[in-house]
Amino acid sequence: MKQHLLPAFRLTLVLLVICCLIYPALVWAGAQLAPNGGQGETISHRGRVVGYDNVGQKFTRPEYFWSRPSAVDYNSAGSAGSNKGPSNPEYLAMVQARLDTFLLQNPGVPKAQVPAELLTASGSGLDPHLSPAGAAVQVARVARARQLDAAKVQALVAQHTQHSLLGPDRVNVLRLNVALDEL
Amino acid sequence: MINELLGIGAIYFLTLVLAWPLGRYLARVFKGEKNLLDFLRPVENGIFRLSGIDARREMSWQQHLVALLTINLVWFLLAMLVLSTQGSLPLNPDQNPSMSPDLAFNTAISFLVNCNLQHYSGESGLSYLSQIVVITFLQFVSAATGIAAAVVVFNALQTRATDKLGNFYNYFVKSLTRLLLPGSLVVALLLAFNGTPMTLQGKQELVTLQGDSVAVSRGPVAAMVAIKELGTNGGGFYGANSAHPLENPNYLTNAIENIALVIIPMAMVFALGFYLNRRKLALMIFGVMTVGFVVLLAPTVYYELQGNPAINHLGVNQGLGALEGKETRFGAAASAYWSITNTVISCGSVNSMHDSFMPLSGLTQMLGMMTNAFYGGCGVGLLNFFAYLIIAVFIAGLMVGRTPELLGKKIEAREMKIAILVTLLHPLLILAGTALTAHLYAGNPTEYAGWLANPGYHGFSEMLYEFTSASANNGSGFEGLGDNTPWWNISTGVVLLLSRFLPIIGPVAIAGLLARKKYVPESVGTLPADTATFGVMVMAVIVIIAALAFFPALALGPIAEHFSLY
Numbered sequence: 001m002k003q004h005l006l007p008a009f010r011l012t013l014v015l016l017v018i019c020c021l022i023y024p025a026l027v028w029a030g031a032q033l034a035p036n037g038g039q040g041e042t043i044s045h046r047g048r049v050v051g052y053d054n055v056g057q058k059f060t061r062p063e064y065f066w067s068r069p070s071a072v073d074y075n076s077a078g079s080a081g082s083n084k085g086p087s088n089p090e091y092l093a094m095v096q097a098r099l100d101t102f103l104l105q106n107p108g109v110p111k112a113q114v115p116a117e118l119l120t121a122s123g124s125g126l127d128p129h130l131s132p133a134g135a136a137v138q139v140a141r142v143a144r145a146r147q148l149d150a151a152k153v154q155a156l157v158a159q160h161t162q163h164s165l166l167g168p169d170r171v172n173v174l175r176l177n178v179a180l181d182e183l
Numbered sequence: 184m185i186n187e188l189l190g191i192g193a194i195y196f197l198t199l200v201l202a203w204p205l206g207r208y209l210a211r212v213f214k215g216e217k218n219l220l221d222f223l224r225p226v227e228n229g230i231f232r233l234s235g236i237d238a239r240r241e242m243s244w245q246q247h248l249v250a251l252l253t254i255n256l257v258w259f260l261l262a263m264l265v266l267s268t269q270g271s272l273p274l275n276p277d278q279n280p281s282m283s284p285d286l287a288f289n290t291a292i293s294f295l296v297n298c299n300l301q302h303y304s305g306e307s308g309l310s311y312l313s314q315i316v317v318i319t320f321l322q323f324v325s326a327a328t329g330i331a332a333a334v335v336v337f338n339a340l341q342t343r344a345t346d347k348l349g350n351f352y353n354y355f356v357k358s359l360t361r362l363l364l365p366g367s368l369v370v371a372l373l374l375a376f377n378g379t380p381m382t383l384q385g386k387q388e389l390v391t392l393q394g395d396s397v398a399v400s401r402g403p404v405a406a407m408v409a410i411k412e413l414g415t416n417g418g419g420f421y422g423a424n425s426a427h428p429l430e431n432p433n434y435l436t437n438a439i440e441n442i443a444l445v446i447i448p449m450a451m452v453f454a455l456g457f458y459l460n461r462r463k464l465a466l467m468i469f470g471v472m473t474v475g476f477v478v479l480l481a482p483t484v485y486y487e488l489q490g491n492p493a494i495n496h497l498g499v500n501q502g503l504g505a506l507e508g509k510e511t512r513f514g515a516a517a518s519a520y521w522s523i524t525n526t527v528i529s530c531g532s533v534n535s536m537h538d539s540f541m542p543l544s545g546l547t548q549m550l551g552m553m554t555n556a557f558y559g560g561c562g563v564g565l566l567n568f569f570a571y572l573i574i575a576v577f578i579a580g581l582m583v584g585r586t587p588e589l590l591g592k593k594i595e596a597r598e599m600k601i602a603i604l605v606t607l608l609h610p611l612l613i614l615a616g617t618a619l620t621a622h623l624y625a626g627n628p629t630e631y632a633g634w635l636a637n638p639g640y641h642g643f644s645e646m647l648y649e650f651t652s653a654s655a656n657n658g659s660g661f662e663g664l665g666d667n668t669p670w671w672n673i674s675t676g677v678v679l680l681l682s683r684f685l686p687i688i689g690p691v692a693i694a695g696l697l698a699r700k701k702y703v704p705e706s707v708g709t710l711p712a713d714t715a716t717f718g719v720m721v722m723a724v725i726v727i728i729a730a731l732a733f734f735p736a737l738a739l740g741p742i743a744e745h746f747s748l749y
Binding site: 004005006007008009010011012014015016018019020023024026027028030031033034035037038039040041045048049050051052053054055056057058059060061064068074075076077078079080081082083084085086087088089090091092095096099111112113114115116117119120121122123124125126127128129130131133134164165166167168169170174177178181 | 186187189190193230233234235236249250253254256257258261304306307315316319320323324352356359364367368371372375376378379380381382383384386387389390391392393395397398399400401403405406409421422423426427428429432434437438490491493494497498499500501502503505506507508509510511512513514517518533534535536538539540541542636637638639640641644661662663744747748
């Protein structure tokens with residue numbers, strides 16, 4: 001072991017330089033060419049940064065599309081899921097309560113149209129998206145609160161729906177809400 | 184739903200298409216034959232010169248192991264030192280505190296053994312210095328350690344009698360320079376261009392559209408995420424790991440990360456075939472692994488797309504499947520696919536929260552870790568499979584009355600004992616650990632109330648999952664578990680250590696013992712190891728040893744929960 005100790009120590013020092021200095025520096029240098037210089041893409045509205053393209057936000061007012069429930073209440077300095085098991089009675093009661101609240105605040109929406117994503121928390125607690133169904137079910141409320149034509153809001157949702165050949169369709173909630181404010 | 188199924192099909196197909204040539208390339212690298220990255224040789228020679236290492240000195244299997252264990256000890260001490268003093272060291276813009284000794288112990292061990300049992304949350308638990316010098320560094324070198332150990336076994340299985348099995352430092356450094364570093368660079372840049380941050384600045388404070396004040400965590404994320412996947416470590420930069428939208432911004436990055444974490448384990452199997460020039464054997468191994476993988480994958484995708492029956496009862500629209508703990512941009516299918524790749528491969532990164540999966544999906548995730556050899560971790564997956572192979576050869580030999588032989592070398596009592604010890608260690612650590620913990624909990628449920636986030640069967644599954652994950656060096660968790668307590672930190676830390684190094688030492692020792700033996704050319708009396716029949720035999724051994732041993736424990740957790748829910 002003794003004859004290996006010194007080489008092990010020296011090799012560790014050399015590799016620290018390579019893996020912890022040179023490698024991240026190369027990635028960092030490459031990332032300078034990426035959108036927003038490798039700091040994550042941001043979204044601006046009326047001259048100020050209102051958020052990150054990829055970090056979900058909390059919306060509670062009726063005139064905005066709401067994001068999914070979040071276990072960390074959209075605190076983007078942390079991130080977590082609820083980690084509730086599928087059979088946990090306390091959790092199922094919470095889902096039921098979210099459904100009741102949603103139906104109360106969106107009168108006229110039949111229960112069968114409420115997608116489960118609006119009742120369940122995402123993995124990160126910062127999910128920036130909704131499915132098209134998750135947005136569609138909120139159109140009537142948003143249109144009413146903004147005194148807009150529902151068809152106009154519906155068209156805006158359609159315009160912000162990202163389709164892809166592989167994987168699910170989705171709507172970026174913050175982008176959609178910024179577009180609403182800019183109408 | 185068709186989109187989602189096509190998506191996971193495409194991810195698997197792409198991985199396979201890339202893994203085959205990578206396997207051929209790796210075989211050339213480790214045989215010292217001409218290859219694409221030979222221009223890096225001066226760099227490698229520089230590394231050896233600076234470290235005072237003669238990379239041409241041949242080592243016996245014992246010398247390999249001593250070199251491996253010594254350098255691992257150095258890394259452990261380094262990690263302990265940095266983690267327990269990070270609060271007063273530089274590169275800490277968010278002013279995160281130093282770790283408590285038991286948490287530092289658990290974290291250092293966890294990353295040393297290429298696991299990522301993170302009993303902290305990245306945003307608040309680590310400084311940027313720790314993220315780079317401890318986490319990223321160990322993600323590189325622990326993966327390279329596993330690959331180097333697997334190459335020692337490749338070398339030993341050649342048709343000659345020898346004691347000389349190449350040089351550990353040579354294999355180790357080349358795993359880094361020829362595979363992990365260039366591969367990570369490519370993946371990291373792809374991620375950065377898709378919106379993953381790569382900066383040393385701290386949190387950004389901003390006011391949201393609606394008017395709330397938030398702070399967005401950033402950091403040198405892209406560099407770390409690349410190696411966490413490629414090196415099958417899985418330790419995320421953020422608490423939510425690859426579910427975090429900055430760590431894994433879109434479906435494309437999800438595919439890239441998912442391919443990155445499977446590709447080396449797959450390529451190592453092909454590399455074995457190319458290295459020994461026994462492609463049929465490699466295909467047999469790959470076939471068994473793939474069958475096991477698909478058997479675990481199919482029910483998981485099915486149950487996640489079906490959704491939670493308890494939520495169906497509410498009468499809402501669950502057309503997209505069970506979404507608790509899952510992200511909209513990935514969907515249920517890609518989340519289920521990721522969870523199975525990550526558990527069979529002992530990677531442990533997550534893009535959705537396993538705790539909230541349907542009970543039988545939790546079961547398949549645990550089975551992936553309990554077998555721990557369907558593709559398996561970087562290098563070590565193949566080592567685990569090698570132990571099963573030895574047992575299968577021995578049993579099959581006895582059944583047909585032939586001398587047990589593998590690749591022209593006789594398997595005798597000594598090799599067999601080691602293989603059995605290594606494979607039985609895994610159920611012992613998992614079951615004994617869970618039993619002890621469940622006993623503690625049952626004895627005083629009020630004192631340990633903080634441990635479990637869910638009552639009943641699911642709570643038991645949380646404890647079982649944690650020990651399974653530790654013993655498989657996986658690192659994912661049913662994260663509802665309140666695991667940052669001295670009991671969990673120390674017990675899983677010890678399990679991690681035992682379950683990493685013994686399964687490396689065992690197979691390398693077996694290979695070393697085999698290498699010394701006389702080569703007996705294959706004849707009509709030989710039981711061929713590269714046939715489908717023998718593949719079935721290996722699968723049977725895996726099912727009996729790995730899966731059935733856990734059945735009673737699984738019945739108490741996920742199976743009981745399934746029947747209570749459906």
